[in-house]
Amino acid sequence: METLVLNAGWQPVARIPWQRAITLLFLGKVELVEEYEDKTIRSVTFEVKMPSVVRFLRMLKRRKPVIRFSRENVYARDLGRCQYCGRNVTRAEATYDHVIPRSKGGGTHWENIVIACVPCNQAKGGMTPEQARMRLLTAPVKPTKLPQTLRFTFTWQKGMPSTWKNWLRDLTYWHGSLEED
Numbered sequence: 001m002e003t004l005v006l007n008a009g010w011q012p013v014a015r016i017p018w019q020r021a022i023t024l025l026f027l028g029k030v031e032l033v034e035e036y037e038d039k040t041i042r043s044v045t046f047e048v049k050m051p052s053v054v055r056f057l058r059m060l061k062r063r064k065p066v067i068r069f070s071r072e073n074v075y076a077r078d079l080g081r082c083q084y085c086g087r088n089v090t091r092a093e094a095t096y097d098h099v100i101p102r103s104k105g106g107g108t109h110w111e112n113i114v115i116a117c118v119p120c121n122q123a124k125g126g127m128t129p130e131q132a133r134m135r136l137l138t139a140p141v142k143p144t145k146l147p148q149t150l151r152f153t154f155t156w157q158k159g160m161p162s163t164w165k166n167w168l169r170d171l172t173y174w175h176g177s178l179e180e181d
Contacts, residue, residue: 001039003052004164005055007060012167021054029057031057033054035163036163037049084129084135094116096115097114
């Protein structure tokens with residue numbers, strides 16, 4: 001069973017195991033908002049209902065997000081464009097090219113990986129861009145932030161605890177059509 005976590009402003013921020021929620025309750029970091037009526041936690045000395053929704057009592061300090069080196073983030077950094085010909089490529093047809101090939105000592109890191117379409121990647125092969133007479137559109141660098149390509153929203157879905165429904169929007173809110181004036 002999981003517990004929904006709200007921030008101090010009553011917005012959903014996470015789903016955690018109920019055991020972690022109990023720990024946060026005992027540490028005084030969260031307050032109980034909703035509980036599972038049919039689930040009880042028993043110990044030798046006490047008995048409590050399992051928490052369904054908890055809320056942090058204080059605002060959390062936001063840490064500066066660390067941008068993880070991943071295929072998805074390289075794709076986002078390069079805006080889904082082949083860095084040799086400029087063609088937009090879908091995630092499915094995108095390849096990841098080592099600017100300086102590994103066979104020539106190039107590493108797998110932000111400054112040496114770019115998105116390439118299959119024809120450009122095959123034309124470049126195991127050569128450097130200069131050897132293949134290809135030019136990079138932009139030099140690959142470690143990004144300080146990524147474009148907002150995807151935002152996660154907690155939504156209530158069938159099968160989730162009914163106590164969460166008050167705190168999460170229904171999927172139809174996000175995916176339903178808007179009424180036009």
